[in-house]
Amino acid sequence: MASPLCKPWEHALSRRQFFGASAGALAAGALGGLVSPAAAEQLRSKEKQVLFIWLDGGMSQLESWDPKPNTEFGGPFRTIKTSVPGTHFSELMPRSAKQAHRLCVVRSISTQDNSHSAGVGRIQRGDPKNRGVTYPFFGSSVAKIMGPTSSKLPAYVWVKPGSGGFKPEDAGFLGPKYGALAFGDGKPPENLLRHPSLTAEEDEERNELRALLDKRYAEQRLPKYTEANAYVYESARELMKRSDIFDTTKLPAKDLDRYGRHDLGMHTLIARNMLEAGVRFVKVNSYGWDTHGDNFNAHASLVPKFDQAFASIVEDLGARGMLDHVLVIAMSEFGRTPRINGHVGRDHWPEAWSVAMAGCGLKPGAVIGETNDKGTFVKDKGHDIGALFHTWFNALGIDPKKTEFDNNGQPLPIAHDDMAPIREALA
Amino acid sequence: MNDKPANPPAPRELKAFQATRQLLSARFSPCGQFLCSGAMDQAVHRWSVVEKKPAAELELPDAAKKPAPKNAKNAPKESPVELMPLAPITGFNGWVSTIAFHPTDKLLFAADSWGKLVATSFEGETPNAIWHHAAAHDGWIRRVAVSNDGKLIATCGRDRFVRIWNAADGKPVAKHEHSEDVFVVNFTPDGSRVVFGDTFGKIGLLDFKSAKIERQFDASTLHKLSRIQDVAGLRVLMFLDEGRTLVAAGCQPKDGGFVEGGPAVLFFNIADDKLIRESRIGSEKDGFVHDLAWHPGGWLMAATSGQPGNGKLMFLRPDEKEPFYTNTSMANCHSVALHPDKRRFIVTATNRNSSGNGRPNSKDGAYPSNNSPIHLFELPA
Numbered sequence: 001m002a003s004p005l006c007k008p009w010e011h012a013l014s015r016r017q018f019f020g021a022s023a024g025a026l027a028a029g030a031l032g033g034l035v036s037p038a039a040a041e042q043l044r045s046k047e048k049q050v051l052f053i054w055l056d057g058g059m060s061q062l063e064s065w066d067p068k069p070n071t072e073f074g075g076p077f078r079t080i081k082t083s084v085p086g087t088h089f090s091e092l093m094p095r096s097a098k099q100a101h102r103l104c105v106v107r108s109i110s111t112q113d114n115s116h117s118a119g120v121g122r123i124q125r126g127d128p129k130n131r132g133v134t135y136p137f138f139g140s141s142v143a144k145i146m147g148p149t150s151s152k153l154p155a156y157v158w159v160k161p162g163s164g165g166f167k168p169e170d171a172g173f174l175g176p177k178y179g180a181l182a183f184g185d186g187k188p189p190e191n192l193l194r195h196p197s198l199t200a201e202e203d204e205e206r207n208e209l210r211a212l213l214d215k216r217y218a219e220q221r222l223p224k225y226t227e228a229n230a231y232v233y234e235s236a237r238e239l240m241k242r243s244d245i246f247d248t249t250k251l252p253a254k255d256l257d258r259y260g261r262h263d264l265g266m267h268t269l270i271a272r273n274m275l276e277a278g279v280r281f282v283k284v285n286s287y288g289w290d291t292h293g294d295n296f297n298a299h300a301s302l303v304p305k306f307d308q309a310f311a312s313i314v315e316d317l318g319a320r321g322m323l324d325h326v327l328v329i330a331m332s333e334f335g336r337t338p339r340i341n342g343h344v345g346r347d348h349w350p351e352a353w354s355v356a357m358a359g360c361g362l363k364p365g366a367v368i369g370e371t372n373d374k375g376t377f378v379k380d381k382g383h384d385i386g387a388l389f390h391t392w393f394n395a396l397g398i399d400p401k402k403t404e405f406d407n408n409g410q411p412l413p414i415a416h417d418d419m420a421p422i423r424e425a426l427a
Numbered sequence: 428m429n430d431k432p433a434n435p436p437a438p439r440e441l442k443a444f445q446a447t448r449q450l451l452s453a454r455f456s457p458c459g460q461f462l463c464s465g466a467m468d469q470a471v472h473r474w475s476v477v478e479k480k481p482a483a484e485l486e487l488p489d490a491a492k493k494p495a496p497k498n499a500k501n502a503p504k505e506s507p508v509e510l511m512p513l514a515p516i517t518g519f520n521g522w523v524s525t526i527a528f529h530p531t532d533k534l535l536f537a538a539d540s541w542g543k544l545v546a547t548s549f550e551g552e553t554p555n556a557i558w559h560h561a562a563a564h565d566g567w568i569r570r571v572a573v574s575n576d577g578k579l580i581a582t583c584g585r586d587r588f589v590r591i592w593n594a595a596d597g598k599p600v601a602k603h604e605h606s607e608d609v610f611v612v613n614f615t616p617d618g619s620r621v622v623f624g625d626t627f628g629k630i631g632l633l634d635f636k637s638a639k640i641e642r643q644f645d646a647s648t649l650h651k652l653s654r655i656q657d658v659a660g661l662r663v664l665m666f667l668d669e670g671r672t673l674v675a676a677g678c679q680p681k682d683g684g685f686v687e688g689g690p691a692v693l694f695f696n697i698a699d700d701k702l703i704r705e706s707r708i709g710s711e712k713d714g715f716v717h718d719l720a721w722h723p724g725g726w727l728m729a730a731t732s733g734q735p736g737n738g739k740l741m742f743l744r745p746d747e748k749e750p751f752y753t754n755t756s757m758a759n760c761h762s763v764a765l766h767p768d769k770r771r772f773i774v775t776a777t778n779r780n781s782s783g784n785g786r787p788n789s790k791d792g793a794y795p796s797n798n799s800p801i802h803l804f805e806l807p808a
Contacts, residue, residue, distance in 0.1 A: 069521065072468065072796055074521070075521070075522075076524065076540030076567055077521065077540065077566075078521065078566060115784065286655065288683050290685065291684055291685075292684065292685045292734075293684070293687075294658070294715075297658075300608070301626075301656045301658075301659075337784070340797060341781045341797065342736065342776075342778075342781040342782065343685075343733060343734055343737075345685075345686075345782070347782050349784075349785070351786055376794045
C-alpha cells in the first residue's frame with residue numbers, strides 16, 4: 001500500500017518556500033523589531049485591518065478620480081455626480097460614485113519616480129530617506145508592527161494573478177517572516193492544504209514529530225533564528241483549518257455578479273472573505289494598467305471592472321460595519337500624463353495623481369487637494385507617498401513619530417521622517 | 428498577357444500643414460473645396476482648399492516668377508494647393524470623434540464622445556446647425572456614416588446601440604441594441620442595410636427595417652483579452668466590389684496596456700460570410716489601421732498608428748498580401764482622406780516626440796501638448 005505521506009519532491013517550490021522561510025530568516029535573521037514591544041501588543045488588540053488594492057502600471061487619474069472634462073487633456077469621457085454633492089468622478093465609475101460618501105480621495109499626490117522598476121518599490125516602501133537598507137512594503141510593515149489578528153491567520157496575504165507562494169522580498173530588512181503569503185490566481189500555495197489521503201490524526205502525528213525536531217534544532221540556536229520558522233508553520237496550520245475563505249468554488253454567484261467574474265472581481269471577493277476571517281493585511285493586485293497606447297478604450301474596459309470590485313467591497317465593508325476598523329486603499333505607482341501621445345495613450349505621470357481610500361481612521365466623503373484646470377500639476381501643496389504612509393499609520397492608530405523599527409540595533413523610522421500625515425484626510 | 432494593373436508611381440508630398448490640435452477623423456467635402464476634421468478639443472476644424480495659380484499666370488515681375496534655386500536656404504515650399512484655416516465649428520463636448528459629409532447636399536454630420544449628433548452646414552464664417560440631438564447616444568459616438576443616396580445616416584457607440592436617422596431632419600428611423608460596445612458602422616452600397624462591428628470583432632449585417640441580423644462575420648483576430656482588458660482592434664468597415672466584399676481593418680492585438688499589435692485588413696465574402704483573406708500589413712510596433720480610403724485605381728489607402736513615432740501610409744490591392752507602397756515618414760497617422768479629384772489626398776499624423784514619461788523638458792517651462800500635422804500628397808498623373 002502506498003504511503004499517504006507526501007514525498008519531499010511534492011513539496012517543491014510553494015510549500016518549501018512557505019515552510020522553509022526560516023532558511024531565509026537565518027540569513028536576514030528576522031532581526032527587525034520594534035523599539036516598544038508593549039505598544040505593539042496594544043496595537044494587536046485593536047484588530048485593525050488593511051485592504052490594499054494595487055493597480056499595477058498606473059491608472060489614469062483623469063479617467064477615474066480627477067476628471068477634467070472639456071479641457072485640453074480631458075479625454076473623451078463625461079463626468080458623473082457622486083453621493084458627495086459637488087464631487088464628480090469619471091463616468092467610468094458609476095458604482096464608486098455611489099460610494100463616494102464613504103471614500104476619502106486625495107487628488108494632490110505628487111511623487112518622485114516615473115519608472116515602474118523603481119516606482120513600484122519606492123511607492124510601496126513609502127520612499128523613506130536612504131539609510132542603506134531595503135525598507136519593507138507597507139504590508140510587511142503592518143505585519144511587523146501589528147502582527148496577526150487574534151484569528152492567528154497570516155498577517156500579510158497577497159491575492160494576485162499568476163504565481164503564488166511565499167514572497168519574502170516584500171519584507172526588506174524586517175526579514176522573511178514578514179513577507180507576503182501570495183495566493184496566485186486566488187489559490188493557496190500548492191500543497192498548503194492537507195493532502196486528502198492524509199487523515200487529521202496522521203497529520204497531527206507528523207506535526208508532533210516536526211515540533212520535536214524543531215525543539216532540538218532550536219535548543220542549539222538563538223530564538224531569533226528559529227522564530228520565523230515557527231511563525232510560518234503556525235500561520236500555515238491556521239490557514240489549513242480555514243480553506244473555506246479562499247475556495248473559489250464556494251464564492252456566492254450573487255456576489256460574483258456584483259464584484260465581477262474577472263480576476264480583479266474574484267480576488268477582491270476573496271479579500272473580503274479574508275478580512276472577515278481576520279487576516280490583518282490583504283493586498284489585491286491587478287496588472288495591465290500601463291496604457292501607453294489606446295488609453296481611452298483601455299480605461300473604458302479596465303475602469304468599470306475596477307469600479308465593480310472596488311465599489312462592491314466598500315459597500316459590503318460599510319454594510320457590515322467593518323469600515324470602522326478596515327483601512328481600504330486603492331492606488332498605483334503613479335498616474336498618467338495629461339498629454340495624449342500619438343498612440344492615443346497616456347504615459348507615466350508622478351507629478352499630479354490621485355489615491356482613493358476609505359474606512360478606518362479616515363474622513364469619509366472627503367476630497368483632499370486639487371490639480372489645476374488642465375490637470376497637469378497640483379495646485380497648492382502636493383503630497384508625496386511618505387505623507388500617505390504617515391496618514392495610513394495614523395489611521396491605524398500607530399504614531400510614526402513614536403514608533404520605530406529596530407534593525408538589529410539601528411532605530412529606523414517607519415515612515416519618511418521629514419513628512420507628516422495629511423491631516424485633512426484623518427477623521 | 429498580364430492583366431494586373433500597373434501600380435501607380437509613389438505619391439509626392441506637397442506640403443505638411445500644421446493643425447494646432449490633435450485631429451481624429453479628416454474628410455474632404457464632396458465639392459473638394461473644404462477639409463474638415465473632428466478633434467480632441469470639442470470642435471470640428473475646417474480648412475478651405477485653395478488652388479494656387481501657377482506663378483506664370485500671376486501678374487508678377489519676371490524675377491519673382493522664377494522658381495527658387497533648389498539649394499536656396501529657407502526656400503519656401505511651393506505647393507499648388509494650400510489649406511487655409513477657417514473658424515472651427517464649436518458646441519461639442521469631449522472629442523468630436525467622427526464626421527461624414529452628405530454626398531450631394533452641403534451638409535456635414537459630426538458626433539462627439541458625449542453623445543451629441545449634429546447636422547451642420549460647413550461653408551462660410553459661421554456654419555449653421557440644421558438639426559441636432561444632444562443625446563443621440565448615451566456617451567461616446569464612435570462612428571457616423573452616410574448612405575450613398577444621402578437619405579440616411581447611421582451612428583454607433585459605447586452605449587451598444589446602432590441608430591439610423593433621417594439625414595434631412597434627424598428623425599430616428601431605426602435602432603438596434605447590441606450586446607457590446609459598437610466601434611464602427613457603415614451602410615451597404617444600396618443603403619438598405621448596415622454593417623457594424625464590436626469590441627470582440629463580431630461583425631453583423633443588420634437589415635434595420637426588419638431589425639434582423641442577416642449575416643455575421645468573425646473578425647475575432649482583432650480582439651484580445653489581455654489580463655482583464657478587452658483590447659478592441661476593429662476600427663474600419665467598408666464595402667468593395669459593389670457590396671460583394673466586406674473589408675474589416677484595425678489591429679491584431681498582442682497585449683493590452685501598450686497595445687502592441689499589427690495592423691491587419693480582413694476581406695470577407697458577403698455571399699457566404701467566409702473570410703477570403705487576412706492581410707497583416709505591419710509589425711507589432713505598427714498598431715492599428717485607423718483609417719482606410721478606397722482609390723478607384725483599385726487599391727486601399729491605409730493610415731496606421733502604433734507605438735509613438737510609428738506611423739505608415741500603405742497602399743494595398745485587395746488581391747495582394749503585401750502593400751505595394753509604404754511611406755514611413757510620418758508619425759502616428761490617424762486618418763487618410765482622398766480628394767474628389769482622386770489625385771490629392773491628405774494624411775493626418777502626430778508631431779514627433781509626442782510621448783514621454785514624467786515632466787517634459789520644455790524651454791519655456793510650459794506643459795507641452797501635441798498636434799496633428801496634415802500631410803498633403805499628390806499622385807502623379
